[in-house]
Amino acid sequence: MRSSQNHPNQTSGVYGFILLLFIFCIMMIIHQSANASHMLGAELTYKHLSGQKYQVQYTLYRDCNGISAPANMNLKVQSENCSLTSFHSLELDLTSGKELVNFCSNQTSTCQGGNYLGAQAWKYSCEVIIPANCSDWKFSVTDCCRNAGITTIVNPTSSNIYVEALLNNTLGQNSMGEFVNSPTIQLYLNQTQIINARVNATDGDSLVYTLSTPNTGSETYVDFQSSYSQLRPLGTEMFINAQTGEISLVPNQVLNGVISVLVKEYRNGIHIGSVSRDIEVSVKPSYNIIPTLTGVNGSNENTINICKNAALSFKIYSYDADQGNQVKISWTSDMPEVRVRVGAGTNPTTEVLWNSNNAVKENYTLTVYAQDNACPVNAVQSRTYLIHVSDLNLQIKSQNVSCEGANDAGIQAIVSGGSQPYAFNWSDQNISTSSRKNLNAGTYSVMITDANACSTTQQVIIQEGHSAPIINLGGQLSGCNGMPLKLEAGSGTNLYEWSNNASTSSIEVTTAGNYSVRVTNQYGCSAISNVKVVFQDCAGNDQQQQSRAISTMYPNPVVDKVNLRIENPGEGVISFKILDLRGKIIESHISGNTSLNHSLDLSNLPSGAYILVASTSRDVQSFKFCKQ
The missing domain is CATH 2.60.40 (Immunoglobulin-like)
Structure with a gap:
């Protein structure tokens, strides 16, 4: 029978495994504690390269009192709508590591082996293929943990730093630009200060900035201590400009806190992307007065409205109340071909010159930085100016x-x-x-x-409309008793409406009275003509007398002269009138000649379309012709 007592070698093996596991856990705790003591924050952005390929960049902010930046970070890419998930390795850019704090020239930070606490920005990147067009792509990175010295949240050392960036590529590819400025990590007590979180909108889309609660996971957030919140993360009121990302505040207590800024991007009113910055901020007692910058031309106004193609010129004045400090001016802007002139002196004036005919979007920003030379740390103040270009587009x-x-x-x-x-x-x-x-x-x-x-x-x-039909029933016509009289309203038109309800182009009447016709052509244009018909005894007259008196007009078009054939002129004079298409009389001619052929000289008549109305004692007839 096998004994239930453990063999000594088995016992020592179990104890050894437990000991190794304990040591591993302790090392992990120490590692996390080391990370927690020196992680200041992070941000995540992306850029479209070509096709479905994107470059994702993660920036880790850390102080220089602890372990080095890790060689890589884990990136998760996910779309719940498309049921797609992938994982990637973000590789460290060894050339990064820019310091965030500006020390005076005779001071050295801990990043360079000195005594003053320094901080660095380390950048990681990788290329990712986005395999489908989905509205909810999410890039995310999680790291542990926050610094133990944070005083505004509960249990900071067990609180992850989680940052994400969203992409909606159903409306086309998109780049969510990088933050233009390094984060501000040190503020001064009881002084008005600006934190700038502006993002470069490389695609020209609209950006909206808001304060957000720092994340510890995709759907979890830090737990603020009482008297601190999303909108008051440092315990005092903070104002964020939704168009520029500029945050203004007056810190009223010494502390270490965390701030998160969410930047949403819109294209034609549709949310297509977002990024966020999560950063730790320290409020220190004031040993130096921060330099200041005025608004436009010395005012407190930061917004300028100009018209497209107009020239812009304004000045910004700097000031440092500390005697002996020298203000240094620098700037960044997305205004194409802008000229910025920085003057000389202790408190230099900045002049901005720009012609908006180079504008390709409505809103541009200019951020100016005023940095003093105080020791051990230079103070920096920034101010962002919003230039709105009114580009009116008129369509008639x-x-x-x-x-x-x-x-x-x-x-x-x-x-x-x-x-x-x-x-x-x-x-x-x-x-x-x-x-x-x-x-x-x-x-x-x-x-x-x-x-x-x-x-x-x-x-x-x-433009003038289509011409109405030209019709002239003659005003008054005579017929012979017992024989029908034909009334003609022309041809080539669409609709005829006679007063006797007929709808043909001509009618025959045997009864005296007043007749009218409305003629409508293919363009819907109408004309009305009236005629009075009388009948008389025509006994003894031959067929020729009963026919129309005026039979033909030629040539058409007319060059110099027009000829008319009068078959039955009757007695009295024959009159000829030339009318334009509006019915205005242009020329009048009267002939006492009762011969069969008549000729009119129209050589002085301008080119165009006209109506010739010929009247005899027996008939009135009109002809439409063109004069060359």
């Missing part, structure tokens, strides 16, 4: 007159860009609406002015 939609002489045209002015409200000023009338109706043919122009007094003008020509 118009509808021409339907038929010649009508007043049924319309105009619609469609405006985009600039700043609402828009004012409309029409050239022909004192009208302030964006649309016009019941217009005649002619030339119209409208000037649009936006809320920033930027304007643009556009002209539109309303």
